Amino acid sequence: MKEIRVDVTDSTQTLAKRLSHIIEGDFIVIAKTQYKGYGRYGRKWFSPEGGLWATLTIRNISIEKLTMMPMIAGIAAAETLQKYINIHVKLKWPNDLIIGDKKIGGILCEAEIEEEKVKNMFIGIGVNINISERELLKELKDKATSLMIETNKTHNINEILFEIVNKIYSLMNEKSEKIIEKWKAHDYLAGRKVKISLEGQTLIGRTKINSDGSLTIITESGEEYRLYSNRIERVDILNS
Numbered sequence: 001m002k003e004i005r006v007d008v009t010d011s012t013q014t015l016a017k018r019l020s021h022i023i024e025g026d027f028i029v030i031a032k033t034q035y036k037g038y039g040r041y042g043r044k045w046f047s048p049e050g051g052l053w054a055t056l057t058i059r060n061i062s063i064e065k066l067t068m069m070p071m072i073a074g075i076a077a078a079e080t081l082q083k084y085i086n087i088h089v090k091l092k093w094p095n096d097l098i099i100g101d102k103k104i105g106g107i108l109c110e111a112e113i114e115e116e117k118v119k120n121m122f123i124g125i126g127v128n129i130n131i132s133e134r135e136l137l138k139e140l141k142d143k144a145t146s147l148m149i150e151t152n153k154t155h156n157i158n159e160i161l162f163e164i165v166n167k168i169y170s171l172m173n174e175k176s177e178k179i180i181e182k183w184k185a186h187d188y189l190a191g192r193k194v195k196i197s198l199e200g201q202t203l204i205g206r207t208k209i210n211s212d213g214s215l216t217i218i219t220e221s222g223e224e225y226r227l228y229s230n231r232i233e234r235v236d237i238l239n240s
Contacts, residue, residue: 002027010036013108013124016055020112020120023057028165030054030158037126046140050130050148052105052157056165061118061172066111067213068176070094070229071183073107073123076167078186080160081105081127085150090188093207093215094229097127098188102145104128125164130154176211183209189235196227197234203227204238 002023009015012029014036019029031054034047047053061069077097078089081104090098097105105127112120128146136144147155171179184190189207196203196217205219215227 001025004029006030007032009034011124012037012053012055013110013122016057016122017110017120020057020122026056026058028054028056030161046136046144047126048131048135050128050132050135050157051146052125052127052129052161054125054161056123056125056168058121058123059119061111061121063113063116063118065172066113066118066121067228068179069111069121069123070107070109071179071213072171073109073125073164073168075179075182075186076164076171077105077107077125077127079167079182080163081147083163084147084155084160087150089186091183091186092188092235093209094232094235096188099145099150103143104145104147104150123168125161127160129157129160176213179213180209180211189215189237193238195236195238196232197236198227198231199233 002025004019004027009031011034012031016029033049034053037047037053074091074095074097078091081089081097085099087099092098095107096103108124110122111118128144130148131146133141133149187209192206193204194207203217203219203225205217207215207217210216210226217225217227
């Protein structure tokens with residue numbers, strides 16, 4: 001697989017999209033830092049040196065696999081990080097990596113679809129690895145953490161990245177049932193009361209993961225809503 005490494009870029013996701021028109025086959029873009037890193041809905045992503053900032057571009061995925069890719073990438077990241085830390089790494093649907101109650105990373109999957117086929121799948125992987133507590137932005141200190149903060153030591157970013165990438169390819173060969181089973185082992189929302197915000201609507205209830213990677217929320221009145229990640233603006237945990 002071709003690797004494109006840069007010291008700084010606007011966003012590995014944006015760079016991968018530009019390069020997809022001139023590079024053949026699967027490839028990965030890796031940056032030491034990003035100045036316009038972003039997550040879902042274009043939310044700014046703090047990306048200092050010491051983090052894992054990369055976008056894996058995979059070609060010609062079947063349309064049936066599309067809704068499962070965020071889960072596959074999330075599981076790959078969670079299982080990899082789990083090797084380096086004793087605390088259980090959780091997955092907050094649809095794309096957050098959680099340690100304790102703090103975010104350590106996230107996955108951003110964006111697809112280019114052409115004639116009912118996924119021409120390009122861009123898998124953005126952002127994980128706080130060797131970032132100290134003093135390097136975190138003030139507004140992130142209560143919400144975010146890093147592998148260094150949790151383990152009190154530095155880690156090989158490249159090694160972690162390619163463990164994640166290899167797991168993604170391996171999990172792509174698994175049946176959907178196995179993917180769902182693995183997700184449930186890391187499910188941060190399981191058994192919790194949540195508030196989900198989507199276009200012009202707020203839903204409160206408890207959730208379950210469906211066989212296609214979507215989420216069903218069961219409200220307190222017993223109504224069920226099946227939700228896909230592209231509609232979700234925000235997921236919040238409620239205390240009760």
